[in-house]
Structure formats: C-alpha cells, structure tokens
Amino acid sequence: MAHAPHRHDPANQHQDGGHHHAHTMDWTQLAPHLEREGETAAPQYREIARWIAASHPAPDRILDVGSGPGVVSCLLAEEFPEAVVSAVDPEEFLLARARQRAERAGLTERVHTHRAELPDGLGTLEPAGLVWLGRSLHHVGDQRAALAAIAQRVAPGGVVALLEGGLPTRVLPRDVGFGRPGLWSRIDAAEQDRFSAMRAELPGSTRETEDWAALLASTGLKPGASRTFLLDRPAPLSDGDREFVIDTVRRRREMVTDVLDADDLATLDRLLDPDAPEGLARRPDAFLLSAQTVHTAVAAPA
Ligand SMILES: C[S@@+](CC[C@H](N)C(=O)[O-])C[C@H]1O[C@@H](n2cnc3c(N)ncnc32)[C@H](O)[C@@H]1O
Structure with a gap:
C-alpha cells in the first residue's frame, strides 16, 4: 500500500490527532x-500486561496489531521476556520508528515489524x-470482519487483548476560572460527532454496537474479562507529564476548531498561552487522568 497520509482517527478517548481536514489525520x-x-x-500498559x-x-x-511507533510493542517485549513480538501496522513510517525504538532498547532480536x-x-x-x-480496531471500517481475522491468528489457548473505550482524558477541572464552565464536555461532544463522521468514511464502514465482549465472542473466541486501567497523575505534574497535557489540549483544540464557539476557542487559547499565568504551562492545578478499558477473549486449547 502506498504511504497513506490521511488515515482516519477518532477523537473520542485519546485525542489522537487530526490535521488538515475535519476527519482525517x-x-x-x-x-x-x-x-x-x-x-x-x-x-498503565505494564499493569495491563x-x-x-x-x-x-x-x-x-x-x-x-496497529502498533503505531511500537512503544507498547517494546513494553510488551519487556513484560514478556520469553516472547518474540511482531509490531504490525500499515504505516511504514511508524514501523520504522518502532524498529528504531527496539534498537535503542536493545530489543531487536525480539521485536520485529510487519507491514499489514x-x-x-x-x-x-x-x-x-x-x-x-491497542486503539487500532476503531480505525477499521468492518470491525467484526477484522476481529474474525484476528481470531484466526490466536494460537490454541492464546488470548486477545482489545483496548477500546474507557473515558475521555481530563486535565483540568470543570471550571478553569474563566470562560464558560464545562468546556471539556463540549469538546467531548464535538469529538464524538467527529468520530462518527470519521468512522462513516472508512472503507467498508459498518456500524456496530460497541459491545466489545460480544463482538469478540462473535468470532468464536471465549470472552474473558473486561477491566479499566487508570492513569492517575494528580497535580502538580512533572514537566514531562505537563508537556504531554499541553500537547493533548493543543491537539484537541485543532480537532474542534470548526465546531466550538468563539468563547470556548478563546478559553483554549488562553490555556495554551505559554506566558499566561493561568495557562497550562504554569498553572498548578493541571492533572492527568485517563481510563482505558481492556477486553480479553481466549482461544480454545489445542
Ligand atoms: C491510535 S494509533 C494506536 C497505536 C498504538 N497501538 C498505541 O496504542 O499507541 C492507531 C494505529 O492503528 C493503525 N491502523 C490504522 N488502520 C489500520 C488497519 N486497517 N489495520 C491495522 N492497523 C491500522 C494506525 O496506523 C495506527 O498506528
């Protein structure tokens, strides 16, 4: 497949991007x-593993599958030291990043990439x-067909771990001290619409009730467990976490530029102003709270 610069991505739980066009990335x-x-x-990923x-x-x-730049692939290799990990993704650029990461971590013997x-x-x-x-299934138009293909790739007695859903990330309170309170919920709502539009445009797009355990069971796998894992970094944030939070809010702002009203956009700009004392770069109350849900299902033993 040619390099695909405009794969779609949802903006629901993880604010993972949006550029150039309302529903593409x-x-x-x-x-x-x-x-x-x-x-x-x-x-959080180590805890899941x-x-x-x-x-x-x-x-x-x-x-x-849908490894992206391989951060989790390398973590899995560390958590499962007997295992060889294949990072699988359609994007060669991301797979190259995964290979570089594996090399830096001394994991080249056990972390490989496969374009698919x-x-x-x-x-x-x-x-x-x-x-x-990990948050890759929702990029596929026909999620049921994708899970059926996944079920074929599980060894007897093996397990599928599907990370989908959870809660929208939070980084500041409902009332940030200026603008109209409740900004975060309005961003969530805008992102939900964008997510639906994104999914509707995917090739072979099929609407499914997002009952992940049931979808996994529809492939013949036996449902295992569902559990939600928290990333809970209370204020005050470390510098690294703060940068991530700022980056996240900047991305969310890009995604909702066409939808939010001028007041909300002004609030976001004030929060993103690196020099403003009430901005995210400086305010003491910024935190990071996210919840990711994992659903497992197992293949029958040999
Ligand atoms: C939100 S990223 C998640 C990356 C990684 N799993 C993580 O948790 O950081 C979604 C990934 O799914 C990949 N993807 C998109 N469409 C796909 C498809 N049809 N099959 C497999 N992976 C796909 C993208 O290239 C991207 O790397």
Whole structure:
C-alpha cells in the first residue's frame, strides 16, 4: 500500500490527532504524540500486561496489531521476556520508528515489524499466544470482519487483548476560572460527532454496537474479562507529564476548531498561552487522568 497520509482517527478517548481536514489525520505528524502518550502511560500498559500474564499462559509470540511507533510493542517485549513480538501496522513510517525504538532498547532480536492492514492483511502471520489491539480496531471500517481475522491468528489457548473505550482524558477541572464552565464536555461532544463522521468514511464502514465482549465472542473466541486501567497523575505534574497535557489540549483544540464557539476557542487559547499565568504551562492545578478499558477473549486449547 502506498504511504497513506490521511488515515482516519477518532477523537473520542485519546485525542489522537487530526490535521488538515475535519476527519482525517496524518500518522507521520502524529508519531511524536503517540510516542509521548505511550511513554507517559507506560505504567498503565505494564499493569495491563501483568494483569494478562496473571491469568494466561506466557506467550512465546505476541502480535501487536496497529502498533503505531511500537512503544507498547517494546513494553510488551519487556513484560514478556520469553516472547518474540511482531509490531504490525500499515504505516511504514511508524514501523520504522518502532524498529528504531527496539534498537535503542536493545530489543531487536525480539521485536520485529510487519507491514499489514486489517482486516485482510494478517494471513501470513503465524498465530500468537497474545494478540494485542491497542486503539487500532476503531480505525477499521468492518470491525467484526477484522476481529474474525484476528481470531484466526490466536494460537490454541492464546488470548486477545482489545483496548477500546474507557473515558475521555481530563486535565483540568470543570471550571478553569474563566470562560464558560464545562468546556471539556463540549469538546467531548464535538469529538464524538467527529468520530462518527470519521468512522462513516472508512472503507467498508459498518456500524456496530460497541459491545466489545460480544463482538469478540462473535468470532468464536471465549470472552474473558473486561477491566479499566487508570492513569492517575494528580497535580502538580512533572514537566514531562505537563508537556504531554499541553500537547493533548493543543491537539484537541485543532480537532474542534470548526465546531466550538468563539468563547470556548478563546478559553483554549488562553490555556495554551505559554506566558499566561493561568495557562497550562504554569498553572498548578493541571492533572492527568485517563481510563482505558481492556477486553480479553481466549482461544480454545489445542
Ligand atoms: C491510535 S494509533 C494506536 C497505536 C498504538 N497501538 C498505541 O496504542 O499507541 C492507531 C494505529 O492503528 C493503525 N491502523 C490504522 N488502520 C489500520 C488497519 N486497517 N489495520 C491495522 N492497523 C491500522 C494506525 O496506523 C495506527 O498506528
């Protein structure tokens, strides 16, 4: 597939981007944000990995489907030291970042990349004991078909971990001290509409009730558990977390520019002003709170 600069991305839980056009995005431009997000949420991902490890056999192969720049692929390699990890993504640019990351981490022997796209591209991949889908399924028009293809790539007794849903990230209180209170909920609402429009434009787009456990079960896998993991960084933020928060709000502002009213946009601009004492760069009350839900399902043993 040619480089695809305008893959779509939702703006629901993780504010993962939006450029140039209301419902499209540029993964290349988004890579640093995905990396920073993965690094910031690393403890959350490690907790998820340990939760999976506690109730499933240790995998010797892991597929990270829709891996992006491979932050989580490398974390999984560290958490499952016996496993070889394939980072699978349609975007060669992101896979190159994943390879560089693996090299920096000394993981080149156990982290490989494979260019492929759901739902049809996984046929040549060997089944794995753990198939990880981190906020990638919602980029596929026909999610049911994609999960059916995923189910074929789970080794007997293996597990699928599907990260979808959760709650919108919060970084400031409802009333930030100026502008109309409730800005964050209005941004959420705008992003939900954008997300639906994004999904409607995907090739083969099919509407599904987002009952992830039921969708997993429809493939013949046996539903496992669902659990939500928190990233809870109370104020005052570290410099790194603060940068991530500012980056997140900047991205959210880009995504809702056409939808929010002038007052709300002015509030966001004031929050993003690096010199304003009431801006995110300086205010003491900024925090980071996010919730990601993981759904597991298992393949029958051999
Ligand atoms: C929001 S990013 C998540 C990246 C990574 N899993 C993480 O949690 O940081 C979504 C990823 O899904 C990939 N993607 C988009 N469409 C896809 C498809 N049809 N099949 C597989 N991956 C896809 C994108 O290239 C992108 O890397």
